[in-house]
Amino acid sequence: MVTIHLNGKDYQVNENSDEPLMRQLTSQGAQIVGACGGAGICMTCAFKVIEGEFTEKTDTEEMMDLPENQRLACQCKPKTDGEIELIY
């Protein structure tokens, strides 16, 4: 398990789970908009990496042409403890 800091709270995330970061955070009460339900097309789950390492960008994220330090919570998982900031 790793710890992800978001909006003043710490969340425990299983880096070995098949569930993406978004699902693991929302199941613990985090408010993340996921308009497309995790399909990777709405970008409402985008976040800025403040600290920590995350899995490699998926093909879907590459197609979205996100800024270098931004990721989609529905597409990635953390590899280490970290801190993130939601864009929306």
Ligand code: FES
């Ligand atoms: S929930 Fe739509 S891109 Fe992540």
